[in-house]
Amino acid sequence: MAEAHPVGFQWVMEAKARGAKIIHVDPRFTRTSALADTFVPIRAGSDIAFLGGIVNYVLSNELDFREYVVNYTNAAAIVSDDFQDTDDLDGLFSGYDPETRTYDPTSWQYAGDEPAADDEQNPEMQRETASALQHESHGSGVKANPPRDETLQDPRCVYQVLKRHYARYTPEMVARTCGVSEEQFREVCEAWTANSNPDRTTALVYSVGWTQHSVGVQYIRTGAILQLLLGNMGRPGGGVMALRGHASIQGSTDIPTLFNLLPGYLPMPNAVEHQSLEQWIEAVSQPDAKGFWANASAYGVNLLKAYFGDAATPENDFCFDYLPKITGDHGTYSTVMDMIDGKVKGYFLLGQNPAVGSAHGRAQRLGMANLDWVVVRDLFEIESATFWKTSPEVATGEIVPEECRTEVFLMPAASHVEKEGTFTQTQRMLQWREKAVEPPDDCRSELWFFYHLGRMVRERYADSTEERDLPIQQLAWDYPTHGPLVEPSAEAVLMEINGFEVESGRPLSSFIEMKADGSTLGGCWIYTGVYKDGVNQAARRKPGSDQSFVAPEWGWAWPANRRMLYNRASADPSGKPWSERKAYVWWDEDAGEWTGHDVPDFEKTKPPSYRPPDGAAGVEGLAGNDPFIMQGDGKGALYVPQGLIDGPMPTHYEPVESPFRNPFYAQQANPTSKEYVRPDNPSNPSPSQGHSEVYPYVFTTSRLTEHHTAGGMSRFVARLAELQPEMFIEVSPELADERGLEPGGWATIITSRSAIEARVLVTDRLTPLKVEGRTVHQVWLPYHWGEGGLVTGDSANDLIGISLDPNVLIQESKVGTCDVRPGRRPTGPALRRLVMDYQNDAGLTTAHAVEDTKESQS
């Protein structure tokens, strides 16, 4: 956190000064570790084993926060008799189909709910469409009232299922798997549990490298389970805090530029199940479930009205048919493969540098070299604009400029001070930026670029009589413009996002005001309220020192300016704070409403004693003690009956590339990971496949404080470039000895994708670990360099292959295997020969080997 989010780390230091204990778990000792009370070195890729061990510690010693767990989580829910756990099936859950490498989740359901799974789309389609991402605010689609045993004694209740599942995650197994000493592990267990009770809370903070694993979603699930068991969710000082890495990456997920989502986590319709507005809405609202998704028809209709304006009417289902339909995986990695295969014509890159920043850099660049055109919009001449003349593939002869047909438009972008608009930061807070100066020369905002591109495309289709061009012709695209550059009004766009009454133009103050009849429109329901009362709430700047610690009048947080989600859980079932020290929101009996420091995340006047009538669903179905108001049963999910591809509970699997067999089960890796099995995307073999010793070391990558991601905003900035001027690799003294690596000299790092070179930094901050009775060396690489900018170097992402988490289709780029040897890498065609030699040694060059890779995953 000190490395990649130093300013956020001030609050950790403040907590430490007030007595908080800081524990840092990481493969290497970082600037965060330097200031922590305890550093726990861990083998990259073993986090579920580690956290699962703590879950086991909590459950086997019954240290859970029982009143919280019984009332606020699904611990009491009874799971179907048909469910079989990984203990029974040696690493698989019931319902696995080796043909499709997916699960049928029918047996995972709550008792009595089993047929519900049949209504769902098929699991293969769910994986292809990264459906779990939609659940960011969806919650799992479970029915409202599963059978419960509040004594938690029923052997089929979630609590007992969970307890059995994690029983084998003993301290010994943690030590064996993670390389963490039992002593240190126990220290973490004790500290975490001792600090979690009515009077105290523990926060879990992760950086989004956690998502970059083939089991990334289940990493975070394990953290969530632990925090629910210990009563740390929805309470001040608790929670699971994701430190996201880009100024508005939260915003670009909420208002997504993602293939499977529409604004507000509405799913992009797929061709199989969503051919009508009704089908689409029902898939979201889940009529039998509790919670606020019940109003999905209003959210969906308001979006369609915002997109297609007057053309969207109740008679034509608000132009639902105009939405294109997805049929599977159209994610960025799938698209890159399609580029290599010649299926894609044009590519827009908007402040993104995949030639350096995406996994498998060679595939990225070969893909771009096989397009008709690329439009790069950036501040600098980044590598993704120059792949045709400076990329490593030009040196190897794989890209020949004279033979590369791709047209490239490098369009200069306006910087953050040259345009106005909102960023959404990592805690869901929108902050409006004022424009300071006009952009220089031809630099333009994306708002300008896309507004005018849309205008020009619409001009070209204005006279078309083709039915397929109707969505373009009828698109609501009239935004006011201003100034000499004819810049569209960002405030007008924000107003459309917020939503308003069509007739009067009155801005909506809450998504509760959205109507499904076409009388209101709004582009992103969760953002409704940001323009409440016609005031740009995101522009509020009341000094923090002049308001409460929650600071509700600085910017605006979705939803409804609520700064902490699920904060109903900060009060006990009767509505009183768990303790005075941890009071946050509570029920005011006299006033008959919820009140507190923050906007309560609950219906304001629904008393804690409220119990829904039989058969009630939706908002009405939420009881007064159901804090998790977006979940189908109103409860925090210790166990996920549906919505996840790879199982209802996190289970330790080895990374796709690992020097070890899975110590827990015969099943080696995530059986459902998304793989692109093709010769240009090989995986280094695991022990079961043989030859894993060819790539004997574990590598991981991350950021340095001094640089930003793929370097587009730091390598071209002198004051940052000089602070970390060269690509380097961190190795332990033991590995340096073993491999003859000279401090300050060069090392070559080799995987089955590529080989790169880096300066050697020998440091005690890396240590060999003992795993499964063997010593394993881990090396660490930053990934900020490419061939452009003031400081240049090889790109760590060239080493990484493409294997994805099945739930969200994010790549496993935080752990892999490699070899490290002294000296610089070969240049020109010799570079490919080196990589091929290693592939040969590892038995990867034949089609047979590729099939083996696939086998071993299943």
Next chain:
Amino acid sequence: MTSLFRENDLWGPLDPSEEAGYGEDRPKRKGFFTDTSICIGCKACEVACKEWNDVPADHFDMLGSSYDNSHSLNANQWRHVAFIEQPKRLGDQESGLRQSVDLGMPVMAPSSPPEEQPPDGAEKPDFRWLMSSDVCKHCTHAACLDVCPTGSLFRSEFGTVVVQDDICNGCGYCVPACPYGVIERRKGPDGAKNVGIAQKCTLCYDRLEAGQTPACAQACPTQSIQFGDVEELRERANTRVAQLNDAGVMDARLYGNDPDDGVGGAGAFFLLLDEPEVYGFPPDPVVTTRDLPHMFRRASAAAAVMLAGAAVSFLGRRR
């Protein structure tokens, strides 16, 4: 001539701005307290300083000395963050790197020779990573200022020591005078301002004039760099040392805070977790002009030359 000097003019405790002729209405002496125990080594101070003071970026080579690529304090580096990786324990910190690593077990690397095996259960030494942001000390008795023949270096009303770029003629007398090796003439790069003249931290004199906090202290994410009245900062520093000692960090000590030290106490002082040398500080700095009065008595001619030099230089600059 000797009556020019009073007690403590060049040695011992003193309010330097009073001594430099500023009246009763002068502000309190300003300085930095850098608490290295909470430095996260982010280098925001280095960047904020360069951005505000237009100090050029001029070195794009990797040192290989932990994360330090800024070399040292110099004309183009007015803040410098040192990184020290040490086989020592930090208070009660459990570094996790002390655990026994039995390297005797089979190693994954196929081609590596059998390893030398440390005795079973051999412990690696402990580990800590120290970081510290260094800066001009703004000495109570500043030798750079004492030897400056042009009056370019002057004592501000805030008690700080500042180069006046419009006066400095680049003679360089100040460079060897500094006991910390802070001040230096700017050698480049081409096109940079003030090439050839002495450069160092001004404690953001221009910002102080406007009632603002120096750029580095304002940026510092964890408030490792604290700006304020020196008197108050000294108290704060003492409290902090006591706090750390109570917390088991017995290494915590102050550097540069003592008005009785060789420079009369620094305006910028530090809480360190090891000996000063470890961070690259001189252990017992002494103002290099300490013996100046004595020398004056014996060699007033030299002083006359010095003053004459100042006058000539001054006239030269005014043309």
Next chain:
Amino acid sequence: MARTFLSWPVLRQLTGADRLGRGAAVRSRNTDEITARTETADRVAKSVCPYCAVGCAQKVFVKDEKVIQIEGDPDSPVNRGRLCPKGAASKNLVTSPLRQTTIKYRAPYATEWTDLALDTAMEMIADRVVKARNDTWQDVDERGQRVRRTLGIASLGGATLDNEENYLIKKLFTAMGAIQIENQARI
């Protein structure tokens, strides 16, 4: 000569309180007049750091239509005026001499860049978008399902852009039937 002989430092030194000529006596006129450049800025824009997602508030000082300083906004309850090295380098980012401010175009099979006017480039891009869409249009997929889309146009980026920008990007691409629209959140 702007100064009189009476302001000569040695005289000031010998006649004033600054006997050693180390302080008040040697101040230059520049020194006397110095103030922070932020004090004389024409305006201050309230902004937000463009790097990570902590969301540190920045103050952008502008003089003569140039950015003269960017620093943390002490009012912010997020960062309390503080910035990391990247945030502190924001002025360097936006004023970097390496910034691309005009359009570069690489024709098919070319070995060098050429220049293009903004209007020309926009027209060319619009033509290519329309052509790619028309050439790759699918009313139905290979299984006969209605999809009304193109798989010929992809986009990557958005995590460093504004919400309003992402909104227009997704809206326009969706209306055109382009679905391979992705950003860093997938990476």
